[in-house]
Amino acid sequence: MVDVPKADIKEEEEEAFARLQQKLTVEGFRQGKVPKAIAEKHIHKDDLYQELAQKMISRIYQEVLTKESLKPIISPKVDLVKAKEGEDWQIKITVVEKPTIILGDYKKVIREAKTKAQKSNIWVPGKDKDAKKPEEDKNKLLNEVLTALLNEAKIEVSDLVIEEEINHRLTHLFDEIQKIGLTTENYLKSKNLTMESLKAQFKMETEDTYKLEFILAEIADKENLKVEQADLDKLFVNIKNEKERKMAVQNSYYYATILRKQKTLDYLISL
Incomplete structure (x- = not known):
């Protein structure tokens, strides 16, 4: 189980928003040039959290592998145990290594x-x-x-x-x-x-x-x-x-x- 402080989530959320903002196309603006205030009206919360979760989980997973010296043989099973806005998150990562x-x-x-x-x-x-x-x-x-x-x-x-x-x-x-x-x-x-x-x-x-x-x-x-x-x-x-x-x-x-x-x-x- 990995606990992610809400401060880290906020930082990841801002980075996720910036990535989506760069891809966003709105009439009257070139791609990547949409102002933040307008982008906020066009980027759905679900899309933002999906982008946030994918990148954050990938980063945390790599950190866990390095810290624990794990050598998985398949992709991990990831469960968001707790993921409420404005609170700390809890992520459960199940890793499978080569069996004994x-x-x-x-x-x-x-x-x-x-x-x-x-x-x-x-x-x-x-x-x-x-x-x-x-x-x-x-x-x-x-x-x-x-x-x-x-x-x-x-x-x-x-x-x-x-x-x-x-x-x-x-x-x-x-x-x-x-x-x-x-x-x-x-x-x-x-x-x-x-x-x-x-x-x-x-x-x-x-x-x-x-x-x-x-x-x-x-x-x-x-x-x-x-x-x-x-x-x-x-x-x-x-x-x-x-x-x-x-x-x-x-x-x-x-x-x-x-x-x-x-x-x-x-x-x-x-x-």
């Missing part, structure tokens, strides 16, 4: 999963005399390994992270449904789902996905698995379209993350 992860004996459970897979006649690296095993067997082995990791590791993912991803997935799904001319109700009916069961399904999938992402990143750190520039260069050189290649280079961090994850998966499969 206890990997457990992940090497042991992965080896056990591979032994189980071998007995089930699933392809295992180094155990296959026939080089032409189907790709689906590799996927089955990977699923066995990832399931073993999920069962062994101890990790709690924040509800805020889950909620944000569920909302994102729902928004995307509803957009796609609308594009094909269906209503949400008809779509759910065709899938024999309710909104509650759909959200529950998304929640379970999202929890497992995020847990695995954190677990794999933790293993990569523990095993010192890195992506070198040569790895990225090898990837980029295979992109024949020059425009796409330039865009990929500009997003090197994204591709480095993908390559590091793949290196981690390859390492686990090789155990």
